[in-house]
Amino acid sequence: MGKKLLIHNDKVPNIHTLAVYRANGGYASVEKALKTMQPDQVTDEVKKSGLRGRGGAGFPTGMKWSFLAKPESVPRYLVCNADESEPGTFKDRYLMEKIPHALIEGMITSSYALGAKTSYIYIRGEYFYVARIVEAAIAEAYAAGWLGKNILGTDFSHDCYVQVGGGAYICGEETALLESLEGKRGNPRIKPPFPAVAGLWGCPTVVNNVETIAAVVPIVNMGGEEYAKIGVGKSTGTKLISASGHINKPGVYEIELGITVEDFIYSDEYCGGIRNGKKLKAVVAGGSSVPILPAALALTTAKGEPRLMTYESLSDGGFATGTMLGSGGFIAMDEDTSIVKNLFTFSRFYHHESCGQCSPCREGTGWMEKILQKFLNGTANESDVDLLWDIQSKIEGKTICPLGEAAAWPVAAAIRHFKHEFIEIAQKKKFVDISHYDRLNKLVKA
Amino acid sequence: MKVTIDGIEIDVPKGTTILQAARMIGPEVAPPTMCYHSKLKTSGGYCRTCIVKVTQGSAANPTPMPKPVASCRTEVMEGMVVENTINADVLEARKGVVEFLLMNHPLDCPVCDQAGECDLQNLGYGHGAATTRYEFPRREFERVVAAPCP
Amino acid sequence: MSSQVHGAQKFDQAKRAETVFSEDAMKTVQTIISHYPPEKIKSALLPVLHVAQAEFGGWLSPETMDYVASILKIRPVEVFEVASFYTMYNLKPMGKCVLEVCQTSSCWLNGAEDIVKYIEKKLNIKVGETTKDGMFSLKVAECLGSCGTAPMLQCGASYHENLTYEKVDAILETYKTEGKLRSYTDLDYKNTL
Numbered sequence: 001m002g003k004k005l006l007i008h009n010d011k012v013p014n015i016h017t018l019a020v021y022r023a024n025g026g027y028a029s030v031e032k033a034l035k036t037m038q039p040d041q042v043t044d045e046v047k048k049s050g051l052r053g054r055g056g057a058g059f060p061t062g063m064k065w066s067f068l069a070k071p072e073s074v075p076r077y078l079v080c081n082a083d084e085s086e087p088g089t090f091k092d093r094y095l096m097e098k099i100p101h102a103l104i105e106g107m108i109t110s111s112y113a114l115g116a117k118t119s120y121i122y123i124r125g126e127y128f129y130v131a132r133i134v135e136a137a138i139a140e141a142y143a144a145g146w147l148g149k150n151i152l153g154t155d156f157s158h159d160c161y162v163q164v165g166g167g168a169y170i171c172g173e174e175t176a177l178l179e180s181l182e183g184k185r186g187n188p189r190i191k192p193p194f195p196a197v198a199g200l201w202g203c204p205t206v207v208n209n210v211e212t213i214a215a216v217v218p219i220v221n222m223g224g225e226e227y228a229k230i231g232v233g234k235s236t237g238t239k240l241i242s243a244s245g246h247i248n249k250p251g252v253y254e255i256e257l258g259i260t261v262e263d264f265i266y267s268d269e270y271c272g273g274i275r276n277g278k279k280l281k282a283v284v285a286g287g288s289s290v291p292i293l294p295a296a297l298a299l300t301t302a303k304g305e306p307r308l309m310t311y312e313s314l315s316d317g318g319f320a321t322g323t324m325l326g327s328g329g330f331i332a333m334d335e336d337t338s339i340v341k342n343l344f345t346f347s348r349f350y351h352h353e354s355c356g357q358c359s360p361c362r363e364g365t366g367w368m369e370k371i372l373q374k375f376l377n378g379t380a381n382e383s384d385v386d387l388l389w390d391i392q393s394k395i396e397g398k399t400i401c402p403l404g405e406a407a408a409w410p411v412a413a414a415i416r417h418f419k420h421e422f423i424e425i426a427q428k429k430k431f432v433d434i435s436h437y438d439r440l441n442k443l444v445k446a
Numbered sequence: 447m448k449v450t451i452d453g454i455e456i457d458v459p460k461g462t463t464i465l466q467a468a469r470m471i472g473p474e475v476a477p478p479t480m481c482y483h484s485k486l487k488t489s490g491g492y493c494r495t496c497i498v499k500v501t502q503g504s505a506a507n508p509t510p511m512p513k514p515v516a517s518c519r520t521e522v523m524e525g526m527v528v529e530n531t532i533n534a535d536v537l538e539a540r541k542g543v544v545e546f547l548l549m550n551h552p553l554d555c556p557v558c559d560q561a562g563e564c565d566l567q568n569l570g571y572g573h574g575a576a577t578t579r580y581e582f583p584r585r586e587f588e589r590v591v592a593a594p595c596p
Numbered sequence: 597m598s599s600q601v602h603g604a605q606k607f608d609q610a611k612r613a614e615t616v617f618s619e620d621a622m623k624t625v626q627t628i629i630s631h632y633p634p635e636k637i638k639s640a641l642l643p644v645l646h647v648a649q650a651e652f653g654g655w656l657s658p659e660t661m662d663y664v665a666s667i668l669k670i671r672p673v674e675v676f677e678v679a680s681f682y683t684m685y686n687l688k689p690m691g692k693c694v695l696e697v698c699q700t701s702s703c704w705l706n707g708a709e710d711i712v713k714y715i716e717k718k719l720n721i722k723v724g725e726t727t728k729d730g731m732f733s734l735k736v737a738e739c740l741g742s743c744g745t746a747p748m749l750q751c752g753a754s755y756h757e758n759l760t761y762e763k764v765d766a767i768l769e770t771y772k773t774e775g776k777l778r779s780y781t782d783l784d785y786k787n788t789l
Contacts (some may be wrong), residue, residue, distance in 0.1 A: 184677075
């Protein structure tokens with residue numbers, strides 16, 4: 001069994017209540033930080049831990065915190081990004097639903113480190129019931145004095161609020177999230193200035209993912225150096241992986257960074273292998289944006305080494321033969337899956353979620369979706385594959401925010417590794433959904 | 447601040463954008479613009495027409511380079527090296543942007559009777575391809591009456 | 597201001613006068629507003645719109661948007677631009693229960709298309725339509741964060757996961773029997789059907 005730091009208590013009955021959470025060692029990090037540490041010491045521990053942003057980009061959290069501008073008499077804010085909407089990712093929902101106090105504890109400890117008197121948890125609108133759970137937990141925390149004025153009798157006062165969104169993937173981008181939090185359309189801002197300098201209402205702001213903030217709790221409790229001993233190289237600590245697709249046991253797993261991909265897919269501790277005895281065909285390892293990999297490259301790198309669940313190993317070989325850990329949205333597909341159709345669902349998603357601000361993304365995502373629809377209709381030509389490739393290359397890197405890349409990478413990777421599937425459809429002028437069988441009836445029978 | 451655009455060095459005050467610096471050098475290195483207007487403070491940055499490549503950033507800036515940026519919204523930094531017309535990638539990217547901009551335009555430029563009286567048409571002729579590769583019906587909007595007629 | 601026309605919907609002055617939050621809803625709205633600095637109450641717009649949508653029939657009419665603008669002391673167009681950007685706000689009347697079936701990758705891999713077809717057949721409507729009795733609307737949605745429990749559909753605040761045809765039957769039956777408007781702000785949401 002690997003070490004678990006975030007969801008080790010998820011099966012404890014009523015762990016969502018303050019009493020049970022506290023009885024299981026909860027809020028120790030707040031006590032330790034507020035009573036025995038200076039704010040900068042907390043930041044130092046996070047730096048030492050090597051914690052990297054768990055939302056997808058993997059930027060070192062300690063470094064992000066140290067960029068926060070601290071002008072006199074200007075309020076600073078901590079904003080928790082709970083707008084989890086990357087297809088394949090549902091770990092934050094699990095964490096907030098099961099152990100909401102883990103997030104709130106992390107918010108208090110992190111806010112202490114950053115000197116933020118107010119923090120917001122921006123939860124995607126569709127998770128309304130989750131927001132209710134977190135709000136109830138916040139109310140409990142206020143009643144017990146963990147939030148509010150002079151926490152634990154110290155000078156530190158803190159308010160934490162929940163805001164629900166309105167249903168937009170783009171609000172997971174930090175500046176779009178801030179716009180949305182200000183009551184506007186979720187249009188990403190042009191950077192610079194970065195939120196660390198001018199964020200929420202123009203004030204210095206740190207935006208962190210739910211899992212990142214929750215990870216601050218064990219880091220403060222055990223010390224950054226101790227935390228850094230878990231994992232491999234620069235991928236330290238544990239990571240929540242949302243596993244879905246054609247696997248026997250979909251769900252949220254906490255892994256020590258460094259286990260092999262093969263172990264993750266086939267061992268009974270995690271996914272438990274591919275459903276119905278089928279063979280693995282392809283893997284999307286870190287949410288829909290990251291390049292898809294064929295089974296062979298997912299399990300071993302191009303150099304022939306076993307692929308590990310770490311930031312470095314998954315991106316080994318660059319995009320030619322590698323991918324990214326991303327948000328940890330792990331989708332496994334069996335041998336019957338049509339990569340073209342799967343790509344279509346992704347492209348439709350990005351077209352739907354493009355905010356429409358800048359031209360390459362607004363126009364390009366819709367164009368790619370339409371061309372992929374041609375493949376599904378059986379009216380595509382071989383030249384359409386080259387056209388798709390050209391369009392994605394003209395979106396990637398040319399947009400205001402990373403949604404452009406997110407829309408381009410899956411298209412590029414599908415063509416890179418599965419071009420024959422596109423060509424075959426174009427030549428036969430017919431798309432047969434090889435992945436299509438009545439799954440539901442099969443499931444009912446099984 | 448010293449900045450080099452297409453191999454030409456120029457000294458500009460702090461706060462100058464790459465686009466402004468390029469315009470100071472002259473029209474031959476200045477990128478075209480669509481959504482930017484010099485008199486409107488927060489305009490620009492959205493159409494991506496003015497995209498250029500920063501091949502070398504500044505020691506003060508941790509952002510990894512080279513990187514395509516919107517020149518109208520990016521301020522120059524000491525020692526920055528920028529490529530516009532001498533970089534094939536930039537020209538190709540701009541061709542893409544022009545194609546995206548014209549994709550849902552009701553008319554193809556060659557058959558439009560604006561004939562030279564249109565900035566978009568000029569942009570298309572100057573930086574785009576002769577024909578569009580977009581074969582689908584163009585986007586149309588429902589007519590919205592924003593205010594009742596008197 | 598109030599003579600504005602929002603999209604295809606006409607503004608009705610008489611309806612606007614009747615558009616007032618109940619006491620309970622107003623209390624919720626005031627609590628939401630108190631979360632922000634006094635000069636930044638526009639920030640409350642998204643959550644307040646959810647309350648308004650639940651309060652005024654499951655959609656945001658021009659009158660409702662005008663009312664929300666007056667509460668937050670912003671212009672009606674600021675409300676409209678937000679309401680038209682986010683997918684959770686309905687700008688036209690919907691059925692009492694809006695069924696949103698997720699169709700993105702993991703759900704598709706697990707048969708979301710079959711679920712959509714099944715509901716279409718059962719309710720005799722297509723995606724985007726509402727049943728004649730005004731009970732159900734069917735929509736498709738992009739990833740709702742339920743990939744490990746796919747396929748799924750959302751109705752109001754409720755997540756219905758690991759769907760089978762039998763489960764869909766039970767869900768539709770329950771909602772039909774209850775006959776009430778299901779909104780995102782429901783406190784009696786049910787995720788166990």
